[in-house]
Amino acid sequence: MSATAPAWQGSVECDGCAFRRFGLFADLHAEDLAHQPFPIDRLSFGAGDPLYQEGGRGRAVFSIVGGVVKLERLSPSGDRRIVRLHRSGDAIGLEALLGLDYEHTxxxxxxxxxxxxxxxxxxxxxxxxxxxxxxxxxxxxxAVHQADLCLTLLSTGSARARVARLLLYLSSEGRSHVCDGLTREDMAALLSITVETASRVVAEFRRRGVITAMGGNRFLLATGALREIAEN
Known part of the structure; x- marks a missing residue:
């Protein structure tokens, strides 16, 4: 996979950072961070850019300030499988704290x-x-909870129910009516369905008015209708 170098936005002083209450250092007091002898870089990535690669040496943990990241693994047969999604406030790459290589891309x-x-x-x-x-x-x-979520909500039930649950999850568990969705390929890799099935279900949802395309993979959701489908 070709990698685009992330854009460096500067070093962060955690004590004065507005995001800190959502991140890894949320519980730390000012005195804990008074003498920050280490650099913490704020980086931006474009869609499709890798933050780190499976098997790469784990040197850092990444605290997500904004956006969504997918964690992928390759199966023994070489198939790509999305094992988890993470959003703002989540920390990924925690295995680096144990001196381990990164377990996902x-x-x-x-x-x-x-x-x-x-x-x-x-x-x-x-x-x-x-x-x-x-x-x-x-x-x-x-992280364990996210893995359980993928197993229990996104890998069981009909394809229609799985897609509905995924769209609700991406819209902050239905608290928002707007969803930045995934490509059909990513849906298939996450939900253990074929790309054709993912495309068919999305097309059906659009015909029924359950979702309305807003350009790209962005959708306006009828969350009530999606919840009914997700529960069946």
Whole structure:
């Protein structure tokens, strides 16, 4: 996969960052961050750009400031499979904290911004703050929850129900009526259906007025109708 170099937006001082309350350092106090001896870079990626590659050396954790990222793995047969999606506030690449190589390829689904936090920086802060240790445990739990979500909601039931659940998830569990969707190929890789089936279901939803195309892969959702389909 060809990689476009991320755009560097500058180094971040976490103590004064408005995003911090949503990110990995949410529970830290000002004194924990008073002397930040390590660089934390704010990076932007375009749609389709990889943040890191499966098997690459894990050197940093990525805290998502805005956007959606997919985590992919290759099966023994060489097939691509999306195993999880992550959004703003999530932390990915946590295996780097254990000195492990990255277990997935992380790819931006749309233009996005992240904070790249060196694992050595997190180790240093963790030795000085039990609050960070608790937050890290919460992030590990969140990763397990996301994996469970893909298994229980996005890999079971009819193709129509799976697509409906995915669209609701991408619209913040139905709290928004607008959804930045996936390509049909990504839908198929995530939902364990064929590309043809994904295309057919989306076309059916459009004909029935369950979703309305807004250009690209952006849709206006009839969330009530989608919930009915998702529950069947």
């Amino acid at each position: 992380a790819i931006a689904l749309r233009p996005m911004s992240v904070c790249r936090i060196p694992s050595v920086a997190i180790d240093d802060l963790g030795q000085r703050s039990s609050r960070l240790v608790k937050q890290l445990m919460a992030r590990w739990h969140q």
